[in-house]
Amino acid sequence: MxxxxxxxxxxxxxxxxxxxxxxxxxxxxxxxxxxMIDGVTCFLPETLRVQGREGDASQSIRDFYQNDGWEVGEDGLYGDSRAFLDSRPLARKFEDHCIDRIGRHFAKGGKYILDAGSGPIPHKQLLPYSDAFEKRICVDLSVQGLRAARQKLGDRGIYLQADISRLPIRDNSVDAITCNHVLYQIPEQMQKDAFLELWRVLKPGGIAVIVYWWPTPSLPHRLGRVAKLMRTLTGMRGMPQNPDAAWPELYHHPHSPDWLKAQDFPFAYKLDAMRVINDAFIRDNLSDDWRGHSFLAGVKALQRFAPGFCGRTGQMPAIIVRKE
Ligand SMILES: C[S@@+](CC[C@H](N)C(=O)[O-])C[C@H]1O[C@@H](n2cnc3c(N)ncnc32)[C@H](O)[C@@H]1O
Structure with missing residues (x-):
């Protein structure tokens, strides 16, 4: 055998x-x-495969992504995107740009890239991250998410229903890791273990790019002042929030940059910027016309020329870990 x-x-x-x-x-x-069900191998204990554990801090995450989160509605959107994203072209283009920019870290390629918390690989700009690799290993708690990822990648993927804090993957075995918007959804006291688990499976010479979220970043606050000035000078307005929008209450515990620095990790890391402002900022402040586009052109330039500063002070850093 x-x-x-x-x-x-x-x-x-x-x-x-x-x-x-x-x-x-x-x-x-x-x-x-x-x-193995529909091409997904299930490593979670039976009791956690569909449901979660009663009292688990991240139960809301399991419930959401096993049900509405990765279901496509009549509008063609995943529940997750409908709940959290500004659907205007201005905001979508900015997101596409930011995801593309981070893709440069995966240019070297190799045999395996681990997509930790892949969901259905919900943005098409995330797909090329695995172009230079033989296989993309998609890991998620959500079978729905993994089945949808399989429809996109087919045999180029390996689909594992597992917890990032306990991967069924060998030490030093993957050439690269992408982990976007996942670790701050893990119960706060388990996040350190999740970082260490990703480090464990990364090959020497490999790179991990972990997109995180800072709880109180200063740069969006300052950029908010610039947007306010543009509002006064040009009349730029954001989009009124839909009062009927149902925002799911999802577990979310981002640690601070000081927390990250204080951990006795066996690795050093650098910061790059995934995005310095989030969709709520764009929705609340920017109009989908030349004014909003000029504002975002400035933000893109800032991210490009000062990635370390933007990673430290913006909303969504990309934590870059290299295993030497
Ligand atoms: C916000 S979505 C991000 C999806 C995708 N990475 C992206 O960039 O859009 C978070 C995903 O992480 C998964 N997730 C959360 N906690 C996890 C854990 N402990 N182990 C594996 N997956 C987890 C969720 O099921 C969900 O699919």
Whole structure:
């Protein structure tokens, strides 16, 4: 019996090689059998596969992404995008630009790129991140998200329902990691373990790009003043918030830059900027015309020429970790 991806996968309990045991399971000698359903291998304990654990801080995350979050509505949008994103072209173009810019970190390529908390790979600009790799390993708690990712990537992907804090992946086995907007959704006291887990599976010479969220960044506040000035001078207005919009209450605990610095991690990191302002900022302040576009052109230039500063003081840093 040949092991399944022996250079990559391991039983999270025994550390042993995984073998296909019948049409629908893989297992290690002496370890439990993990079901394969619709091309997704489920490493979560049965009780956590669909539901979560009662009292788990991130239960709201499991509920949302197993149900509405990754369901496409009549408007063609995922529940997640409908809830959190400004759907105007101005905002979407800015997001596309920012996601594309981060993609340069993956140009070197390799065998495996891990997409930790991939969901359905919800933005098309995220897909080219794996172009220079043989396989993209999509890991998520949500089977819905993984099934949708499989429709996009097919055989170029490996789909694992697992918790980032306990990956069924060998030490030093992936060439690169993309982890976007996930770690601050993990219960606050477990986030350090999740960082360490990503570090564990990264190959020497590899790179991890972890998009995080700062709780009280100073730069959006300053940019808000510039937007206010433009409002006075040019009459620029944002878009009124839809009073009927149902914002799901999702667990969200971003730690501060000081918290990150204070951890005794076995690695150093640098900061790049994913985006210095979020969609709520764009919706509340910018009009979808020359005024909003000029404002965002300035923001893009700032991110390009001062990535470290923007990563430290903006809303969404990209934490860049290299394993030497
Ligand atoms: C905000 S979405 C981000 C999706 C995608 N990475 C992106 O950039 O749009 C967060 C995803 O992380 C997943 N997630 C949250 N906590 C996780 C955990 N502990 N282990 C694996 N996936 C997790 C959720 O199910 C959801 O699909």
């Amino acid at each position: 040949n092991p399944t991806f022996p250079d990559l996968l391991q039983c999270p309990l025994t550390g042993g090689d995984l073998h296909v045991t019948d049409d629908s399971h893989i297992a290690a000698v002496g370890g439990p059998a993990y079901p």
